[in-house]
Amino acid sequence: MPLRLLKFGFSNKYPEPRMFRQPDRLKSSYDAVIIGAGGHGLAAAYYLARDHGMHNVAVLEKGYIGGGNTGRNTTIIRSNYLTPEGVKFYDESVRLWQDLAQDFDLNLFYSTRGHFTLAHTDASVRTMRWRSEVNKHFGIDSELVDADAVQEACPHMDITCGGQAPILGALYHAPGSIARHDAVAWGYGRGADQRGVEIHQQTEVLGITVESGRVTGVETSRGKISTSRVLCAVAGSTPRLLDMVGLRSPLYIHPLQAMVSEPMKAWLDPIIVSGSLHVYVSQTARGELVMGASLDPYELHSTRSTLDFVEGLAAHMLELFPFLSHVKVVRQWAGMADMTPDFAPIMGKTAIDGFYLDSGWGTWGFKATPVAGKTMASTVANDRNHELIEDFSLDRFANYALVGEKGAASVGH
The missing domain is CATH 3.30.9.10 (D-Amino Acid Oxidase, subunit A, domain 2)
Known part of the structure; x- marks a missing residue:
C-alpha cells in the first residue's frame, strides 16, 4: 500500500466521511419497512425517497449491506431475453444502469x-x-x-x-456490460441514507404482524416496529419470510x-x-x-x-x-x-394488504437491480403494481399464466 494512502488513512486532518449513518436505535414506527439490504432492497429505498417523497423508511438487514446475492454474483448486465415481458423489463434496467454512476457520484466500474x-x-x-x-x-x-x-x-x-x-x-x-457489485449496493445505500432512510444492519426480522389480512408491524431482534407497508427483498431467504405471513410460493x-x-x-x-x-x-x-x-x-x-x-x-x-x-x-x-418454475421473478402486491414481494430472481437478479428498485418503489408508494411488473405477480402460478423465460434466463446470467 502506498505510504501516501497510509498517511491519509491515519490522518485526523482529512477524515474520510462515512458512506452512511449507523442509527443507534429503531424508531417505534415507519411509513415503510424494507427487509433485505441487498441491491434490490436498497434501490427500492433510494427510489422511494427520491421519487416518491417517502423518507421515514427503515431497511432491515440480518447481516451486512450487500452480503447476500448482491455480493455473490458475476455482475453481468444484459437485456437480450426471450419473452416480451422480460425484454421490456430488462431493457429499462439497462437504460437506468447507464446513468447510475452519475446519479450516485460514484464510480461503479x-x-x-x-x-x-x-x-x-x-x-x-x-x-x-x-x-x-x-x-x-x-x-x-x-x-x-x-x-x-x-x-x-x-x-x-x-x-x-x-x-x-x-x-x-x-x-x-x-x-x-459488467459493473462492480459492491459499489452498486453502497451507492444505493448512501443515496437512500442521504435522503433520510435508516439502514439497520445486524437486525434480524423475527416475525411480521398481520391483523385482518393487513400488515401492521415487524418484530425484530432489536424490538418491535409499527408499519403498514413491508417489502420483502431477501432472495434465498424468501420462503422463511413468507411463512411469517402465511403465504406460499413455488420458489x-x-x-x-x-x-x-x-x-x-x-x-x-x-x-x-x-x-x-x-x-x-x-x-x-x-x-x-x-x-x-x-x-x-x-x-x-x-x-x-x-x-x-x-x-x-x-x-x-x-x-x-x-x-x-x-x-x-x-x-x-x-x-x-x-x-421459479418459469424462470421469471415474483414481484408486486400479495394477498396480504401492505406486504410486497421482490423475489424469484434465480441467476439474473443483479442486472435487474435498478429497474426492480424503481418499480417496487412505485408499487409500494402507490399500492398498485407498476405496469412493467404486472405479469410477474405471485398469483400467476394459481392462474396458470406463467411467463416462460427459461430459454433466456437459465445460464445466460
Whole structure:
C-alpha cells in the first residue's frame, strides 16, 4: 500500500466521511419497512425517497449491506431475453444502469463489453435466431452471428472446444456490460441514507404482524416496529419470510457458485456465455477472470462452495481457452438462488394488504437491480403494481399464466 494512502488513512486532518449513518436505535414506527439490504432492497429505498417523497423508511438487514446475492454474483448486465415481458423489463434496467454512476457520484466500474451467447448445436442456433428476432422487435441491439464473428471478437478461443462441442454461431448483444457489485449496493445505500432512510444492519426480522389480512408491524431482534407497508427483498431467504405471513410460493432454493482467477494482462473484452458447456466468463478491470456455471443440482439453503464445482467449471473453461491451464483460482463463493418454475421473478402486491414481494430472481437478479428498485418503489408508494411488473405477480402460478423465460434466463446470467 502506498505510504501516501497510509498517511491519509491515519490522518485526523482529512477524515474520510462515512458512506452512511449507523442509527443507534429503531424508531417505534415507519411509513415503510424494507427487509433485505441487498441491491434490490436498497434501490427500492433510494427510489422511494427520491421519487416518491417517502423518507421515514427503515431497511432491515440480518447481516451486512450487500452480503447476500448482491455480493455473490458475476455482475453481468444484459437485456437480450426471450419473452416480451422480460425484454421490456430488462431493457429499462439497462437504460437506468447507464446513468447510475452519475446519479450516485460514484464510480461503479460500469463497462460495456458486448455479450456472446454461444450456440453449439443446430437447435441452439434456431433458439438464438428466435431470441434475436424478439429482441429486434422491441428495439434491442441483438443479432445472430456466425462462428467467424465469434473468433474475430475473441481470437484466443478454441472455436472447436477441443472437438467436443464446436461453436456454430452466437447471439451477440452489444450492450452487454459488467459493473462492480459492491459499489452498486453502497451507492444505493448512501443515496437512500442521504435522503433520510435508516439502514439497520445486524437486525434480524423475527416475525411480521398481520391483523385482518393487513400488515401492521415487524418484530425484530432489536424490538418491535409499527408499519403498514413491508417489502420483502431477501432472495434465498424468501420462503422463511413468507411463512411469517402465511403465504406460499413455488420458489425452490439452489446454490449458485462462482469463482475468480488471479489477475492477468487484459485479453478478454467481451462476455462469453455457453449454455451447453455451462460456462460464463468476463474479465474485470483488475485482470481477474470472473467465472460461473449452472445451478448446483440439489436444493439447499447454503452458501458453501465445493471442490466439485471448481473442477467441473475449470474443465469446461479449458475447452474454450486451453492456454489457461497454468492460471490459478484464487477464491470462490456461492449464493442462494431463489428459482421459479418459469424462470421469471415474483414481484408486486400479495394477498396480504401492505406486504410486497421482490423475489424469484434465480441467476439474473443483479442486472435487474435498478429497474426492480424503481418499480417496487412505485408499487409500494402507490399500492398498485407498476405496469412493467404486472405479469410477474405471485398469483400467476394459481392462474396458470406463467411467463416462460427459461430459454433466456437459465445460464445466460
